[in-house]
Amino acid sequence: xxxxxxxxxxxxxxxxxxxxxxxxxxxxxxxxxxxxxxxxxxxxxxxxxxxxxxxxxxxxxxxxxxxxxxxxxxxxxxxxxxxxxxxxxxxxxxxxxxxxxxxxxxxxxxxxxxxxx
Amino acid sequence: xxxxxxxxxxxxxxxxxxxxxxxxxxxxxxxxxxxxxxxxxxxxxxxxxxxxxxxxxxxxxxxxxxxxxxxxxxxxxxxxxxxxxxxxxxxxxxxxxxxxxxxxxxxxx
Numbered sequence: 360x361x362x363x364x365x366x367x368x369x370x371x372x373x374x375x376x377x378x379x380x381x382x383x384x385x386x387x388x389x390x391x392x393x394x395x396x397x398x399x400x401x402x403x404x405x406x407x408x409x410x411x412x413x414x415x416x417x418x419x420x421x422x423x424x425x426x427x428x429x430x431x432x433x434x435x436x437x438x439x440x441x442x443x444x445x446x447x448x449x450x451x452x453x454x455x456x457x458x459x460x461x462x463x464x465x466x467x468x469x470x471x472x473x474x475x476x
Numbered sequence: 477x478x479x480x481x482x483x484x485x486x487x488x489x490x491x492x493x494x495x496x497x498x499x500x501x502x503x504x505x506x507x508x509x510x511x512x513x514x515x516x517x518x519x520x521x522x523x524x525x526x527x528x529x530x531x532x533x534x535x536x537x538x539x540x541x542x543x544x545x546x547x548x549x550x551x552x553x554x555x556x557x558x559x560x561x562x563x564x565x566x567x568x569x570x571x572x573x574x575x576x577x578x579x580x581x582x583x584x585x
Contacts, residue, residue, distance in 0.1 A: 365518075402563070402577040403519070452518045461571035462507055462526065467518035 361457045362386050365468025373476055374445060380438045380471045382453030388433035389455035393465060394426075397450045409436045443475045478502045480576035482564050487582045488554055496549045496562050496579045504569020510538050510549045511563040513578065519563055522549070551581075559583045 362385040370378050382392055392409040407417045407428050415428035427439040436455075440447055450472050454465035479501045488494040500508070507526040511519035525531055525540035525547060537550040549562055564576040 403575050405573070405575075450516075454518075461567065462524070464509055464521040464524055465573065466521060470518040472516075 360386050361455075361466040363453065363455050363466050363468040365453050365471055367471060368469060369472045369474075371474045371476065372443065375442055376475075378440045378443055378473060380440075380451055380453070380473075382436045382438070382455065382468050384434045384455040384457075384466075387455075387457045389436075389457065390433060391456045392430060392436040393454045393456075394428060394436075394438050395452045395454065397452060397470075399450075403452065406438075440473065443473070445475045448473055448475045478566075478568060478574050480564055480566060480574055482562075482576045482579045484577070485580045485582065487584060488551075490554055490556060490583055490585050492554050493550065493552050494554060494581065496551070496564075496581065498547045498549070498564035498576060500545050500547070500564070500566045500574070500576075502566050502568045502574055505542060506567040506569065506571060508538075508540055508547050509565045509567070509573070510547075511565065512560050513563060514560045522562075554583050556583050556585070 364383045366381045390411050394406045395403045397403050405418050406421045407415045409415045409428050409430040411430045411433050417423045430436040452470040454467045456463045456465050482498045509524050510522040513519040523538040530539045535552045540547045561578040561580045563578045566574045
C-alpha cells in the first residue's frame, strides 16, 4: 500500500494565528513530498516540493517565509502557515511519492481544511 | 506554455459508459496520470500511462496516444459513487507534474 496521513483535517482559528499541518507516509519512505492548495471548484495548485534533508522548492508567487516547510525525516513533512489571514483559508493537501523514481504516482493525504476568521 | 485541456463537466447515466478526454501540450513527456477526487476530499491515484495504448484496470481503463497528445479515461458500468472530479496530469521533461483543471462527472440514476 501507500498510505499518507495528514493532520489535522480541519482547523478554524483567528487571524494572526500560526497553523501547523503534518503529513506522514505511514507504510513507505518518501524522499519527496508535495504541498498543494486548492480553492473551491479549482484545480490543485502546487505550492512547494519538499525534499528530505534539504530546503523546500517553492513555486513562483508562494511566500516561503509565510509557508514554512520542514521535511525532517523520510516519513514526515510539515507545513506551517505563519500569521494566517482570511485569504489563507483554503484546502491544503500534501502528497508523497513512493520510491525514488519521478514516474511514481503521488499519493495524497486527506487534506486540511483551513478556515481563518 | 504548458497546457492541459479536459471538459469542465460531463453527465452520464448509472450503468452506462463514459469517456473523459484529456489533451496536452507540454515541454516533454514522461507519463500521464489520472486521479479521482470526490468533493471535499483529496485525489486518489487511478492510472499511469507512459506508452501508447490502453491500460485496463477493472471498470476503469486509460488510453494514451503520445503522437496526438491525447488520453482518455473510460469508465464502464457507472455507479453513483463514481460521481467525482477526474484530474488529468502530465509529467513533463523536468519531471514536473502539470495538472488539468479536472472534469466533474455527474452520474444520474
